[in-house]
Amino acid sequence: MPKTKEDRIKTVMGGGGHVVILGAGASIASTYRNGELYGKKLPSMDNFIDVVGLGDLIKDLPENLIAKNFETLYSNLHKDNPNSDLIKEIEFRISDYFGDMKLPNEPTIYDYLVLSLRGKDLIATFNWDPFLYQAWIRNKEFTNDLPRLSFLHGNVAIGYSEEDKRCGPAGMYMRKDGGYFEPTKLLYPIEQKNYTDDEFINTEWDRLKYWLNSDSTKLVTIFGYGAPKSDLEAVKLLNEAWGTGEKRNMEQFEIIDIRDEEIVRESWDNFIHSHHYDYSTNFFESSLADNPRRTSESYFQHILPMSPDEAFSASNPVNSELKTFDEFWEWHRPLIEAENEYEAKNK
Structure with a gap:
């Protein structure tokens, strides 16, 4: 049972799954902390x-x-x-x-987010900006064990080849003789957001629905997404995939949002079972930053402890002040090494 940060780092389990759903608030929070490389601002729908x-x-x-x-x-x-x-x-x-948007050259919230999860986890985004994809690509230099991604409203960085039924960098080719990644559609009228009409969008939603339906998914984090009334189709699909809170009595729901807790709680009330939710206004106060790459392990030892001591097991909060990628990756290295040891033992 992990009683120290070192124990938490070395405690690796194979099960569990964490789904993170991003709205505009996640990208805006990222640029508040580290501005876009060329000073571009991220808009809200009102500005x-x-x-x-x-x-x-x-x-x-x-x-x-x-x-x-x-x-x-x-x-x-x-x-x-x-x-x-x-x-x-x-x-x-x-x-x-x-x-044209680009992440700055230092670690951002999106870099922290991408490295807080593993291949058994999923990040699904409603955002058009390329920040999530850019963070995923540059952290792939450090480890291949990164979360899967879904782009629920299309994305400027992502294209789709109908010929190959694959997505990839927009405007690029999958192979020398074809497989062009056609830029994805971004705009839909709010009354007609029929996601099943677009092959790429339908595939992205199917991936999210699969993860939400999976018995292994025990954690869902909503980061900066307000479940707007204008996007009833999206909320309906999420609701159908996740089910009601009453059927999710063993899962934990987490919300990262700058709005008041009562307002946020009401927005997601149908998804939450009783008191099984956490709320924070800052990414670095969330489960993702409190136990990066070990959110599922922490969940199992808090919610389903094998012993009384496990319910009070240690956390390993990420250092939020890392300024360079050398420092950033070095901080995460012990976590990756422990995962590699676990994989080697369980082959």
Whole structure:
């Protein structure tokens, strides 16, 4: 039973699964801590038009189409004329704005997030920005045991080859003779978000639903996603896959959100069993930072302890002040080494 940080590092189990679902708040939190490399800002739906630079395109629109919230505006335009040149230009500018974004050259919240999980875990994101994918790619230099990814609303960094039924870097080819990764669709009118119509999006949702349905998944973290009423289809799919809180009496639900706890708790009430949830306003106060790469092990020893002492087992909080990747990877190295030892013993 782990009584020290060293014990926690060396306690590796093969089971368990952790699903993390990201909304815009996760990317915004990341840029608050470490700004985008070129100083670009991440918009919310309410300041989207100004930040992305769409004002000149919509200034002469009739009043019945104008809306402050971008999702509402786009839906109005789509209902008016789904094939208009205006919509095509908006889509181009959005792809161009997000497509140029880059993580800074020091560890960010996304780097911490990616290395906090392993191959048995999944990160699913609603975000268009390339930060999650960029963090995943650069940390792959350190270890191949990284979480799986799903891009639930498409992503500027990800393309899909219908020919090969595979995704990869947008605009690249899977092989010399074909397999082009066509950039994924980003925009859907809020009343018509039928995710099953798009082959790539359907595949990404199927992956998330599989993980949520799995008996081995015991932990779900919602990071910066408010389950907006405008995206009823997404909430419905999540609900169907996870089930009601009453059926999840052994699972733990976690929310990272800057909004008041009561508001957040109410948003996700149907997903939570009784008191089986944790709430924090900061990634570094979450289970992911408290026990990186050992969230499942910590869960089993707290929720299903083999002995009374296990219920009070030690944590191994990550150092949140690591400034270089050499320092960042060196901090995580003992965890990786313990996992390699575990794999070698259990081959």
